[in-house]
Amino acid sequence: MNLAEIAPTKTNLLEYKDQLAFSIEGHDLLEEKREVLVMHLLEIAEDVKKKRELLNQKLKDMYYQFKLLKLEFGELGLRKILMDNYDKFDRLTITEKSIMGVNIPVVKQRKKDEKKLNFESLTSLERFRIYDRFSKKSKEFIDILIQVAELEARAWRLAYEIKKTQRRVNALENIFIPEFKEIIKFIQDTLEERERETFFQMKRVKEK
Numbered sequence: 001m002n003l004a005e006i007a008p009t010k011t012n013l014l015e016y017k018d019q020l021a022f023s024i025e026g027h028d029l030l031e032e033k034r035e036v037l038v039m040h041l042l043e044i045a046e047d048v049k050k051k052r053e054l055l056n057q058k059l060k061d062m063y064y065q066f067k068l069l070k071l072e073f074g075e076l077g078l079r080k081i082l083m084d085n086y087d088k089f090d091r092l093t094i095t096e097k098s099i100m101g102v103n104i105p106v107v108k109q110r111k112k113d114e115k116k117l118n119f120e121s122l123t124s125l126e127r128f129r130i131y132d133r134f135s136k137k138s139k140e141f142i143d144i145l146i147q148v149a150e151l152e153a154r155a156w157r158l159a160y161e162i163k164k165t166q167r168r169v170n171a172l173e174n175i176f177i178p179e180f181k182e183i184i185k186f187i188q189d190t191l192e193e194r195e196r197e198t199f200f201q202m203k204r205v206k207e208k
Helices: 010-088 125-207
Strands: 091-099 102-110
Touching: 010 091, 010 125, 102 125
Parallel strands: none
Antiparallel strands: 091 102
16 A cells, blocks of 8 residues: 555545445444354254264164165065155255355255055065165155255355455455555644644744
């Protein structure tokens, strides 16, 4: 910053005072935004930790039921069952909501019309029970998996916005606000010096 290029006028003084006030207000708002986003990020991080633990347990449960299903039906039979009934799973819709101006994803499962399962390969009640347990465990796993994916996507967006907001806060703190203060001081000092010189000149004229 070259102070020599700035005209020390009252008009500029008022303009830079307005810019300083605006920068300070913006700094305070950005600080508030950053604190709110950090709070949300910490809540999400704690939720992700709990949901991931649950996800790992659901994965183990599903894998155990999957092995039972494979033992009962064999690989070809298992593949046929899964292919016949894969489309019964719910579809996903992704929308967004705003937190302090940050768009974060909201994932919802769009319920499909219930369809009867294909029982062609389920030739006994026990086989149906095995398949039913696997189906329930798979549904539970997918539900938690979707929740974890949604939370982690939110966390990434919030973390990026926090980093960007912090850069703006730092720029205001370390560059713009100090510069505006220095310019204001320079203009005030220059105007005061001119007023003193004018006063002394007028005094000398009066004395003469």
